[in-house]
Structures are given as structure tokens and as C-alpha cells.
Amino acid sequence: MIQFSIRAAVRSTLCAAALASASTVAQAQTVKLALIDPQSGLMAPVGLNQLHSWQYIAEIANQKNWAGGPKFEIVGFDNKLSPQESLTVLKQAIDQGIRYILQGNGSSVALALQDAVQKHNERNPGKEIIFLNYAAVDPDMTNSKCTYWHFRLDANSDMKMEALTTYLAKDKNVKNVYLLNQNYSFGQAVARGAKEYLARKRPDIKIVGEDLHPLAQIKDFAPYVSKIKAAGADTVITGNWGSDLALLIKAAKDAGLNVNFYTYYAATTGVPTAMGAAGEDKVHYVGYWNVNNAKFVGADVAMGYDKKYHDDFYTMATYTGIAMLAKAFKETKSTDPVKVAKALEGMKVESLNGEVEMRKTDHQALQPLYIAKWVKVNGKDVKYDQEKTGYGWKTEALLDTYVATQPTSCQMKRPN
């Protein structure tokens, strides 16, 4: 009996050794991407959803061999939504030999990372890292503060506001607008953009109130809601995301606030549940994709994601990101960030929302934008709901790439 177990142990050890050596061979072709985003705290539901989105798309890419050899592996790092913490985990990721950084939540974090990546690359030639920003949308990052190693897959705040106000300007019922945003670079950019573009497109619209509140700290939005009500607003424009949007909509629902919400992020985790029936026909979002598009492109991805994680797939930029990296790996026959960065400049890929181009001058992705409205699922143009609420997003407008495209002031310094 003892002998037998020893033999079994030896056999299993040998097997394990064989497997291990096989996996080192595979590892040589595996490219690790570090996702630096909140995976704990108030914003964790969003961060975890996005971690899974990246992992799911990477899995698809690996199965279908998009990159022609190299495999993708996503490693999650929790930055607790703090720029400080992000720099610490960036160091950890670099120490682990990771050369690709993914981040999206919070422009405050993204700006810190952009700067740190630039410095790292200047000081460590031969060990360059690439920063793929999939959701931090402060316009500065591709304008006055643009850097060569930063690539933005999402449309920036000004582009979204351009699209949103183009759509909003056609609605004659909009008269009094209230701006409620988070008090940091992104929220301020939304407020500034809204005022600027509305003044240009519909000078008759009044901004009846404007508020900036601390990011991810407010739990009770009731005072803000009564302020919006007192201001007599019929429309609220907000760049709030995560719990800041979910709790705002929840408070608005509780107080029976009857206004239209134009948001950037109403499709993100937690918000659909908070809205439920109360948001019907009232809440809109502007973004780069909607699963209920004319041909339901990407619905298979969303379904597969739901099956695996019991969650909604909304961060479509993950698809664009992996597709671009895969194409760059294939074209350059390399996973070296120096070559890949060069290949990414001006690259065009077919993503789930159509053609996406990584503009060479400022590394800002140009893509069509969607405006969608929260309605009951009807099985025709709104087939897919969110968070099992029975409500989903109806595509109200699909804006061609040129509508939202903005000029850039970026004067990029390229490495020699």
C-alpha cells in the first residue's frame, strides 16, 4: 500500500514536471497585460466587470489566434482608485516583467500613470512599456499632455459631449440644464464641455445649476436631488460613473425627480438596477457601442460573457484594444513594445462598432458613437436587457466618426 502510494507520487511528480516544462514553452509566447484598476471599494463592481471583460476578450483572441502565435494573459492589479497606489502597483507590474499596462477608471489615475510610464521609458531604454487607456477620457491626455506611449481606445470627454449636444440640440423640450459632476479633471472637463458646446449649438438653453462633488465619497445624494429640483431643471447632464451615478439615480427615483438624464456611463454596473422602471424613457447615455445596435454586432460576445460571469459586457474598448494589439503583433511579428507602438500609430481595425482608427497625431481612437435610451425590452430593436431588469438600451442615434472628431493641440515627441 505504502509502496503503491510512493509510486503514484513519483508518477504524478513526473507528470507535473512534464506539464510544467510544457507550460514554460507556452509562456514564452504569452504576453502579459497588467490591468491597473479598482478591484476593491465602492468602484470595485465596475473594475471587476472590466477585468473580466479584458479576460474574456483575451480568451476569444487566444482561441481564434488573432495575434498569429502570441497569447494574451490579463493580470489584475488593485489600485483602490488612488493615483498613489497605482504608481506602486505599476512598479510591481514592471518588476514582474510586464510591458503592457491597461487602465481606465479615473482620469486622475490615468494622468499619473501616463506621466510615470513616460518617465520610465525615458530612463529605461530597451524596457519600454505601453499604456493602453480604455476609459479615462480627460481630453488633456491627447492634447496638451499627450505622450507617445499612451494610446486612448475610448472617445474622449469632448468627443462624447460633441455627440451628446448634437443630439440634445434637436430636442426643443430641453430648456433648463443642470450639470452635476465629480470634482476632478474628468468631471470638470464634462462641465466645461457642456457649457461650451451648448452655448454654441443652442444658446437659448439655460444652465440653471452646476455642482461638483467629491469622487466616490458621497453616499447620500438626496441633497443634490432636491437642489436640482429647486433649480427647475428639465435635463441633467452628468459624467458620474460607478456608485456615484447609481446612487444619484437611486436618490432621484426616491424623490420622484422628473428630469431627463444625459449620462456617459449609465450602462455600467449597478446603474441599471438602480434605475429599474423609474429610468424608462428618461435616462440616456453616449458611448462607443450598444449591444442593441442595428445588426446586434457583438451580441454573441455579450451573451458568452453573461454565460461565463453572469454580468453585462459593456466595455467594448477591450475588444478594440486586444484587436489592435493582436494586429500589431502579427504585422511586426514581435511583441516588443517599441515595434508595437509604432505599428499602433494610425492603425485601423474593425471593431464591434465599425472601423476604429488610432489617430497618429495624438493617439486618440476615432470611432462612431451611439446615443441610447433606457426602454423596455421589446424583442425587436431592443432584444437584450441589462442586469436582468427587463429594460435595455435602444439606439437613438448612431453618429458617424466625423461628427465627434475634434482637432488636437498635441505636439508629440517621438523617440528617435
Added chain:
Amino acid sequence: MEFFVISLLNGVSYGLLLFMLSSGLTLIFSMMGVLNFAHASFYMLGAYLAYTLGLKIGFFPALFLAPPLAGLVGALVERYGLRKVHRYGHVPELLFTFGLAYLIEESVKVVWGLAAVPYRVPEFLDGHLFTLYSTSFPKLRGFMMLVALAMLAAVYLLLTRTRIGLVIQAALTHPQTVEALGHNVPRVFMLVFGGGCALAGLAGVIGGVAFVTEPSMAASVGPIVFVVAVVGGMGSLAGAFLASLLIGILQTFAIALDWSLAGMLAAVGIHVSEQTFLYSLWKLQLSQVAPVLPYLLLVLMLIFRPKGLLGTRAD
């Protein structure tokens, strides 16, 4: 008028939640002299326990079960931890509760995960209680106020009208005498500590469902609880009640007001523009600094009236 009344209601209901949170802390401090840093952790524990129990037995049974459970944890902590540390003085006690706060937070993360749990409002409380002018007032907030007031009445009656309450009060000032009369003073302390923690747990059951139940919820209310205790006067239950309402109303109305220094200067004829030195300071609106106001109040209170609103001692 509508705005004023609704804001007042919002402020009072938020204040009452603060009171539920801080009354336990005040109670423990006044009776045992222990400044419990882990107090907000019991608030979190209450929320998580109620969420888990609620999945099995429903919200209302959980409302009654979760606070005693949190209290039981508190009592065990007192019996097997704090009591041992007690003999070394107040600083080790403080450090002990400080460590305990971390311990509870990390345990919660391990057991329930890092993300928020979907702790939902029961259908009975989901909806509008009444509509005032054109703004509706949610049932949950009404319920929150009701529970807080019921709690205040219960604690008050317990302390002043029952035998155990008399023993507790006597044990505070004359522990030796009470012991000589045959009462078990350490057990009285254990009951007080457990009771205080149960009150925090009760606040958690309500606060968790009204807002978000996630691992940093303790850290986010921790400081404000101390503000209430200090402003109200260390150890004064009535003071804590007053301070909670004051802070709740202050914060709610501050958000509503767009006053800024620039506006005030403009009123006296001084124009401030973007070129003015320190413009970012002048243009700060009261609504933007609202979350900081309670701490400002704390600092001012300590400078000008260290014993707090209704406190009896200044040490």
C-alpha cells in the same frame, strides 16, 4: 419652501442615522472610558450580517437578529480581549481597538469579497411614504427615522427606568461599591460594550440597505462618528443626539448653497476674476466644501468648547 422642507427632512433623517451610529460609541465611552476605534466596524458588521441573514430569512427578521449578533461579537471582544488589555490603561485599549478595526475590515473582505454586496431594499420599504408639494419622500428614510427614534427611547428607558440601568449607572461612578453589593461589574461592562456594538450594528442594517454595503463603509463613516461624539460632548447621549442632527442638517444645507468667497467679495464691490491671486480658493463654493464642514466643526469645537455641546467634563 418646498426646497427648505425637503432639505430639512433629508438633513434630519441623515442626522438620525448618524445618531444611531454614534450613540453606541458615546455610551461605551461614557461608561467605560474606552474610545472604541472599531466602532464603525461593528456598523459594517451589522450591514453584512443583515444582508446574509436577509437572504435566508428576509429583511425584518434580519433587522432583529443582526444587531444582537454584532453585539455578541462585541461582547466576546470585550470579554476575551479588551478586559485583558484594560489593566494596562487607556492607550493600550485605544491601540487594541485600532487593530481590531483593521482585523474586522480584512475579515469582511475575506468572507464577503472586495466588491459591494447586492443588499436590496425590501419591497415593503421600496416606494414613497408621502408626497410633499411635488417631491416624494421615500419610505426607507421614514423607516430610518422611526428606528432611530425608537432606539433613542429604548436606550433612555433602559438606562433610567430599569434595574439593570441603575446598576450600570452606579457601576460607572462607584464600581467598588457596586461590586461590594454583590454585582458583577466586569459583566456589566461586557454588557455595555456589547450593547453599544449592537446599536452600531442596528445602524448598519439600515445604513447598509439605504446606501452601499462594501468593505470600506466602516472607514468612510469612522471619522464622522468621532466628530459627533466630540461635538456632542464625550459621553453625553443627549449631546450626541443634538450633534448628529446639527451635522446632518448642516451638511445637507451646505450642499444646497452656492455661496463662495468670490461672491461675498463681489457683494462688497471687489471683483475677482481668473487672474486674481488664489482664484481657486476664492471661487470654492460652500456646496463643494460641504463634506469637510463637520471636521471644521470638530476643530473649532475643540478649540472653543473642548467639553462639547452637552458634555460634563473637559478632560
